[in-house]
Amino acid sequence: MRSPGNRCIDEAQWLRLPARAYVASIGLLLVVSFVSPSAAVGASGWLGSEALAGKSWTSGANPQVAVDSQGNAFAVWSHQPEFDGDAAIEASTKPTGSDAWQAPVRLSPSGASFEWPVLAVDAAGDITAVWHGQDGAESDIEAAIRPADSGAWTTPVQLASDEGDELGLPEIAVDPEGDVVAVWARENGVGNDVIEATSKPHGSETWQVPVAVSAGGDLAGSPRVALDAGGDAFAVWQRYGNCDRIEAATRPAASGTWQAPVALSGAEGTECAYSPRVAVDPQGDAIAIWQNDKGSGDFGVIEADLRPASSGVWGVPVALSSPGEQAQEPRVALNALDEAIAVWHSLNGTENRIEATTRPQAARAWQTPVVLATSPLREPDIGEFAEVAIDAQGDAVAAWDQSNGSNYAVQATERPAATGAWQTPSVLSAPGENAYVPKLAVYPQGDAAAVWEVQAEDVTVEAAGYDGAGPMLDALEIPTRAVAGKPVTFSVSPLDPWSSLGATTWSFGDDTGANGTSVEHTYALPGTYRLTLTSADALGNTNNSSATIVVEPAPSPAVARPIIGSARVTHKRFIATRHPTAISASRTPRGTTFLFTLSSNASVRIAIAAKVMGLRDGRRCTTATAKLRRAHAKHCTLTRPTATMTRAQENRGADSVAFSGRIGRRALAPGSYWATLTASNAAGRSAPVTLGFTVVR
Numbered sequence: 291m292r293s294p295g296n297r298c299i300d301e302a303q304w305l306r307l308p309a310r311a312y313v314a315s316i317g318l319l320l321v322v323s324f325v326s327p328s329a330a331v332g333a334s335g336w337l338g339s340e341a342l343a344g345k346s347w348t349s350g351a352n353p354q355v356a357v358d359s360q361g362n363a364f365a366v367w368s369h370q371p372e373f374d375g376d377a378a379i380e381a382s383t384k385p386t387g388s389d390a391w392q393a394p395v396r397l398s399p400s401g402a403s404f405e406w407p408v409l410a411v412d413a414a415g416d417i418t419a420v421w422h423g424q425d426g427a428e429s430d431i432e433a434a435i436r437p438a439d440s441g442a443w444t445t446p447v448q449l450a451s452d453e454g455d456e457l458g459l460p461e462i463a464v465d466p467e468g469d470v471v472a473v474w475a476r477e478n479g480v481g482n483d484v485i486e487a488t489s490k491p492h493g494s495e496t497w498q499v500p501v502a503v504s505a506g507g508d509l510a511g512s513p514r515v516a517l518d519a520g521g522d523a524f525a526v527w528q529r530y531g532n533c534d535r536i537e538a539a540t541r542p543a544a545s546g547t548w549q550a551p552v553a554l555s556g557a558e559g560t561e562c563a564y565s566p567r568v569a570v571d572p573q574g575d576a577i578a579i580w581q582n583d584k585g586s587g588d589f590g591v592i593e594a595d596l597r598p599a600s601s602g603v604w605g606v607p608v609a610l611s612s613p614g615e616q617a618q619e620p621r622v623a624l625n626a627l628d629e630a631i632a633v634w635h636s637l638n639g640t641e642n643r644i645e646a647t648t649r650p651q652a653a654r655a656w657q658t659p660v661v662l663a664t665s666p667l668r669e670p671d672i673g674e675f676a677e678v679a680i681d682a683q684g685d686a687v688a689a690w691d692q693s694n695g696s697n698y699a700v701q702a703t704e705r706p707a708a709t710g711a712w713q714t715p716s717v718l719s720a721p722g723e724n725a726y727v728p729k730l731a732v733y734p735q736g737d738a739a740a741v742w743e744v745q746a747e748d749v750t751v752e753a754a755g756y757d758g759a760g761p762m763l764d765a766l767e768i769p770t771r772a773v774a775g776k777p778v779t780f781s782v783s784p785l786d787p788w789s790s791l792g793a794t795t796w797s798f799g800d801d802t803g804a805n806g807t808s809v810e811h812t813y814a815l816p817g818t819y820r821l822t823l824t825s826a827d828a829l830g831n832t833n834n835s836s837a838t839i840v841v842e843p844a845p846s847p848a849v850a851r852p853i854i855g856s857a858r859v860t861h862k863r864f865i866a867t868r869h870p871t872a873i874s875a876s877r878t879p880r881g882t883t884f885l886f887t888l889s890s891n892a893s894v895r896i897a898i899a900a901k902v903m904g905l906r907d908g909r910r911c912t913t914a915t916a917k918l919r920r921a922h923a924k925h926c927t928l929t930r931p932t933a934t935m936t937r938a939q940e941n942r943g944a945d946s947v948a949f950s951g952r953i954g955r956r957a958l959a960p961g962s963y964w965a966t967l968t969a970s971n972a973a974g975r976s977a978p979v980t981l982g983f984t985v986v987r
Contacts, residue, residue: 334757334758335756336716337757342365352367353365355729355731357732357739358415361786362383363386364384365383366379366380369394370403377405379398381395381397381436383441386786387791397434401425402424402425403423404423406422412468416436416437416438419434420433420472422459422474429452429457430452431457432446432447433462450474450476455477457476458513459475460472469521471487471489471525472487474513483511484510485504487503487515487523489546503539503551504537509529512565513525513527514566518599520574522574523548524576525548528564528566533561533562536563537551537553537554554607555580562582564582566579566580567622572626573626575596576597577595578597579595579620579621580592582607592610592634594608594656611634611636614639616636617634617635619676623686625680627682631646631648632647633645635672643672644672644676644690648705660712662690663715665692671692672690673727675691677689677729681735681736685706687740688712689701697724698726700740701717702730718752725743727742728740735833736758737755737756737757737759738755739756740753756788757788760834761827761833762785762786766823767780768780768837770839771840772839772842774816774844778811778812789831791825791828794807797821798819799819800813817841820838822834823835851974852888852889852973853889853969854887854968855886855888860882861983862982862983864984865951866985882948882983884967886945888940892971892976893939893940893969893970894937896965896966897966898932898953898963899929899963901961902927902929902961903927904926904928911927911928912928940969960985962983965980965981966981967981
């Protein structure tokens with residue numbers, strides 16, 4: 291197939307319907323799946339579909355899908371609403387937790403036809419879409435951005451124009467920070483097809499001037515690009531000649547300059563390589579994959595090459611497919627664990643196959659291929675274009691189209707990381723339709739989305755969601771420390787891309803629990819507890835999170851010295867009773883009573899002293915003597931300690947201590963007395979309070 295800027299380009303890059311499915315003047319309807327809140331609870335699996343856009347006359351809408359870490363899904367496609375009208379790039383979003391896709395919005399301007407949209411998403415959820423435009427003999431490359439914070443697509447900007455040349459179809463990649471790189475081929479009309487690239491650094495709204503990536507004089511096309519977490523870019527492409535070969539170039543983020551291309555496949559003339567793809571993990575380990583026709587019976591060998599970040603040098607290609615097969619159109623995916631999965635279509639002389647192989651991180655070697663699907667060798671029975679995607683945990687999804695004898699259906703299979711085994715394929719498209727060329731995207735936690743084109747009464751585009759995991763635990767708040775006896779709050783905002791939410795339960799680690807997205811709990815005792823959160827969706831998939839919380843003892847209340855207030859006696863003059871007053875007692879006897887208040891719990895001491903008449907000897911008051919009497923010394927009052935009563939514990943507030951006029955069994959002699967009250971606790975002793983009373987006969 292001839293395409294702008296490429297001497298030979300496979301159908302996968304154009305993503306037109308394969309020849310078996312071309313129908314002239316057939317409408318296009320875009321549909322995509324979701325599960326409603328009323329969906330029945332069941333096992334994990336692929337869900338149904340619904341209409342997303344109106345009819346289109348475009349025979350190749352080339353739908354693309356991407357997802358972000360918050361569970362939002364994004365789709366773009368080319369839409370021609372009228373038979374003789376221009377094709378436009380449209381997009382739609384399905385927010386996580388929503389049961390419907392939003393109404394499509396047009397991204398491209400009017401006045402030209404646009405095709406081949408591609409899109410990518412960064413860690414913040416910002417989306418970048420790039421597409422190819424054609425207005426008569428002129429073509430260009432355009433881009434638009436949808437920032438996550440606004441949710442609105444920006445006005446498209448032109449990245450490149452043909453300027454008398456022809457531009458090929460674009461590819462893009464984005465790193466987690468939001469650095470974007472776009473590549474395409476440019477044919478200048480004199481046999482010098484070059485790969486060009488431009489980039490937009492994160493935080494910038496300006497795309498840089500395109501630069502040539504391939505060497506001058508090359509005939510290059512079918513470019514692919516990938517970015518690692520640090521912004522290093524890796525491009526691969528097909529260099530045309532008597533026998534095509536695969537080349538690659540690297541652009542370190544530090545320099546921002548593309549390095550000289552290097553050849554990955556074998557020498558020209560002995561090997562013919564096609565359909566390159568590239569993937570890179572966050573650490574910068576890159577894998578390139580392609581189809582190599584080596585001749586001598588080896589028509590279609592799938593090869594892969596590794597460029598470790600540690601060395602920065604591409605290694606020696608290794609064969610992935612089995613000898614004697616005709617393998618073609620490989621795809622490769624690589625995750626943060628450096629685990630790679632490749633899929634391809636093959637013919638072994640008796641049947642068509644979809645095959646896959648895995649390169650575990652620990653083994654650092656490709657495993658023996660396994661067969662995902664087969665069909666008898668009738669042309670065609672399994673589509674040429676399988677797709678694969680893998681999440682951060684190693685859960686993988688593969689999809690392809692396959693004939694059941696009467697029509698083609700999109701099928702998919704999953705490989706859970708826990709088992710490492712591919713499951714029985716599921717049919718995603720509706721019965722009776724002809725469905726082709728699926729595209730995949732995986733969510734971080736194990737869900738997935740697929741889109742594909744369908745030929746039924748109209749040409750349509752459909753999609754399906756795979757609910758393979760429980761809700762994402764967004765905005766999870768689990769305090770690491772608490773205080774015994776004081777409430778602490780735990781909260782989470784579960785998000786599920788495809789299903790409605792089920793129960794959210796908390797186990798606090800002290801044999802108690804609660805239900806809800808925001809709960810409060812009080813730990814009775816100090817200690818270390820293991821808390822577990824479980825969130826479920828309507829299909830019964832769950833997600834768990836555990837954390838340790840340290841509960842500290844409640845602090846002792848602050849202690850202050852007691853204060854005696856409002857002290858008085860009920861009778862200032864009384865007669866000692868016959869009942870004794872206990873020197874130390876917990877029960878109160880009857881009698882005259884000392885009344886007072888305490889600012890806190892305390893022990894109380896009442897010291898009683900008699901008032902004795904004395905005579906003044908100078909400035910000193912002393913016991914009366916005959917000498918002082920003869921000298922007519924002035925009278926004064928002496929204080930003579932008599933007895934002390936204590937109460938071990940009196941409560942805060944109003945208190946009373948009964949006093950009968952006796953200390954034990956001994957009655958106080960008639961006369962005047964002082965009673966000095968003091969209170970004591972751990973913080974110290976109160977100021978004394980003195981009350982006077984008189985004992986009479």
